Amino acid sequence: MSDNEDINFKIDAELDLANYELKSAKILLDAGQYRDSITHSYYAMYSSAKALLLTKNYITKTHEGLIMVFGREFVRDGDFSSEIFAYLTDARSMRKDTSYDSLAKFSKDDAEEKYFNALEFIAEIEKFL
Numbered sequence: 001m002s003d004n005e006d007i008n009f010k011i012d013a014e015l016d017l018a019n020y021e022l023k024s025a026k027i028l029l030d031a032g033q034y035r036d037s038i039t040h041s042y043y044a045m046y047s048s049a050k051a052l053l054l055t056k057n058y059i060t061k062t063h064e065g066l067i068m069v070f071g072r073e074f075v076r077d078g079d080f081s082s083e084i085f086a087y088l089t090d091a092r093s094m095r096k097d098t099s100y101d102s103l104a105k106f107s108k109d110d111a112e113e114k115y116f117n118a119l120e121f122i123a124e125i126e127k128f129l
Contacts, residue, residue, distance in 0.1 A: 007054055014051035018044045018122055025115050034111035035098045041114035042095035045088045048125040055129065063092060084124045087117035
């Protein structure tokens with residue numbers, strides 16, 4: 001497998017994972033599992049962002065690193081919508097609460113917003129692939 005084929009394989013794998021996470025988010029949203037739905041919506045955005053970063057041979061090791069590099073390469077120096085990019089950063093913040101704040105409460109509106117943000121984020125990513 002050539003380097004290009006390897007990168008394309010990884011991009012496809014990240015996009016497949018993003019779509020898997022998005023489907024999981026919807027199932028959990030419909031089941032009233034809002035905390036977990038938010039988490040999966042975030043990971044759908046995260047995986048699709050990883051796919052786009054791979055087009056420039058970037059592999060990040062942390063969530064913070066991904067957001068920093070993505071912001072620099074595709075928002076500041078590119079044409080990716082800063083408004084849509086904010087969906088990722090907002091979802092990351094909320095995902096931290098879903099994972100680490102046992103007292104935090106999440107509503108259907110919260111989960112729906114993150115789900116629809118993820119749909120829009122992935123659609124924006126696909127414009128660049």
